[in-house]
Amino acid sequence: xxxxxxxxxxxxxxxxxxxxxxxxxxxxxxxxxxxxxxxxxxxxxxxxxxxxxxxxxxxxxxxxxxxxxxxxxxxxxxxxxxxxxxxxxxxxxxxxxxxxxxxxxxxxxxxxxxxxxxxxxxxxxxxxxxx
Amino acid sequence: xxxxxxxxxxxxxxxxxxxxxxxxxxxxxxxxxxxxxxxxxxxxxxxxxxxxxxxxxxxxxxxxxxxxxxxxxxxxxxxxxxxxxxxxxxxxxxxxxxxxxxxxxxxxxxxxxxxxxxxxxxxxxxxxxxxxxxxxxxxxxxxxxxxxxxxxxxxxxxxxxxxxxxxxxxxxxxxxxxxxxxxxxxxxxxxxxxxxxxxxxxxxxxxxxxxxxxxxxxxxxxxxxxxxxxxxxxxxxxxxxxxxxxxxxxxxxxxxxxxxxxxxxxxxxxxxxxxxxx
Numbered sequence: 001x002x003x004x005x006x007x008x009x010x011x012x013x014x015x016x017x018x019x020x021x022x023x024x025x026x027x028x029x030x031x032x033x034x035x036x037x038x039x040x041x042x043x044x045x046x047x048x049x050x051x052x053x054x055x056x057x058x059x060x061x062x063x064x065x066x067x068x069x070x071x072x073x074x075x076x077x078x079x080x081x082x083x084x085x086x087x088x089x090x091x092x093x094x095x096x097x098x099x100x101x102x103x104x105x106x107x108x109x110x111x112x113x114x115x116x117x118x119x120x121x122x123x124x125x126x127x128x129x130x131x
Numbered sequence: 132x133x134x135x136x137x138x139x140x141x142x143x144x145x146x147x148x149x150x151x152x153x154x155x156x157x158x159x160x161x162x163x164x165x166x167x168x169x170x171x172x173x174x175x176x177x178x179x180x181x182x183x184x185x186x187x188x189x190x191x192x193x194x195x196x197x198x199x200x201x202x203x204x205x206x207x208x209x210x211x212x213x214x215x216x217x218x219x220x221x222x223x224x225x226x227x228x229x230x231x232x233x234x235x236x237x238x239x240x241x242x243x244x245x246x247x248x249x250x251x252x253x254x255x256x257x258x259x260x261x262x263x264x265x266x267x268x269x270x271x272x273x274x275x276x277x278x279x280x281x282x283x284x285x286x287x288x289x290x291x292x293x294x295x296x297x298x299x300x301x302x303x304x305x306x307x308x309x310x311x312x313x314x315x316x317x318x319x320x321x322x323x324x325x326x327x328x329x330x331x332x333x334x335x336x337x338x339x340x341x342x343x344x345x346x347x348x349x350x351x352x353x354x355x356x357x358x359x360x361x362x363x364x365x366x367x368x369x370x371x372x373x374x375x376x377x378x379x380x381x382x383x384x385x386x387x388x389x390x391x392x393x394x395x396x397x398x399x400x401x402x403x404x405x406x407x408x409x
Contacts, residue, residue: 003320005262006276012308012316114282115225115261 007113008032008120015122023123024111029054029073029082032120041104041127043097054079061094068093078123081108085118091128103129132164132290132408134328138176139400141300141334141348141370142201149376154402157201158299158370160330164290167268171286171297171330172196176402177205189216192267194274195223196299197283198234207244217253220267224274224282225259232257260284278306278318279347285322293408296326296361299369304353305345311356323361327408330400331357333368336383351387358395369400 003009008024012033015022021038025031031052039045042061052060058073065071073079077088087109094102108123138144138156146155157174168184170177170193184191191211196202211217223231232248235257239248248255258265261284262275273287277298285298298319304310306318314320323329333354335343340350349357351368358366371380380399388397398404 001315003315003317006278006306006318009306009308009316009318010278013306016308114227114276115259116227117261 004032005113005117005119007111007117011111011120011122018124021125023057023078023125024120025054025078025082025123026120027082027118029058029079031057038125041096041102041125042094043100061096064093064095066093077106077108078121081110081121081123085110085112101131102127132162132293132295134295134406134408135161135163135180136176136367136400136402136404137161137180138172138174138205139299139330139367139369139371139402140174140201140373141332143373144175144201144204145373147376149378152377152401153371153380153399155373156402157204158196159205160297162270162288162295164269166190167270168192169194169267169270169272169288171288172202172299173206173209174201174203175205178208181208181210184211189214190218191220193219193221194272194286194297195221196285196297197224197279197281198238199281199300200238202299203235203238207239207246212251212253212255215252215254218256219253220256220258222258222260222265222272222274224276224284225261226282231259273322275319275322277322278302283347285319287322287326291409294326294328295408296323296329296331296363298322298329298331300347301332301357302345302347302349302353303357304340304349310353311360314360317357317360319357320361323357323363326361326363326365328365328367328406329358329361329363330367330369332370334370334372336386339372351383355387355393355397358397359393364395365406366395366397367400367404368397371400 015035024033063071077090080088106125138159156176158172159176160171162169271289274284277285288295308316332349333351334348335350
């Protein structure tokens, strides 16, 4: 077993302390951590799912636009940040596994550590509407 | 290989009659094997180390964990710097903006020091590293950023099956999730795993640590937990607080190890202490 990079570990520490839902992904897009407020919104517990690859998590919550059209992974801010290394922002709907439909606002930014190492990305999101 | 402690005090050199046993010099450990000389940190302990070197040692490798003053303050007084026949290779962590050379020049320039870096007579080769693996002689060296304010790395020095890990300034309890239960999420784990000798920060008692969380250092208790988690065979508690006397250091260690069964040895770092590994 090897440990994560210190910037990722400290990002998780920060996320763990926040009341805002947070996702952390590595450079491959694997979801390596989400905090308790994110668990609440998504209806999933990190302890139950563990890490998820990008195809799993980007389809699990069936993200869709205002017209109800499914959004492919490349249209999600977090995936855009991974490919561009730039911050991204978007609003879309997700289906909580508890059966609710939420409109969320998502802001993502790259984690660029010391010596300019690109290590992953963080998305902070919050609920703006619920159906 | 032969490993010698030349300084294990933290923060500030603190000589005195109550610190004779463990010593007052700041961070400096030497590893020797055949013709290879590796020096971990350039604290005030490096002065005596420099005087002890045989004249035929003309290539020296200095691995800096970070550039806090107690880890570099001895460099300007290291005799081989003034020997034009010497080649000195210096490794240290890359930061986010200024280069390692630029940051070292801040120390090697007035008003802090009279001799500028480019006036040093020895040949200096300066290597900036991050999460890196490189070779020095027969050694394989791994560096990785760890939890401490400012760019700071820990070093893992491997020679055959022998491993020496050096994390003199490290706060894993802050840089970890659910410390000490999730190695994958613990700062420094890769550097320390299965080390034969683990030099690790243990500056504080539990009470002192509670008042200094976030300063980048550990309690002895956390150093022991970290050594347990990483499966170290010997823990050398390092970076003693400059205010702690010999008897206080011994009391602190005793409080942490009394009535406790550990499957590895815990000792307080002590100046002039020598370890041998195959």
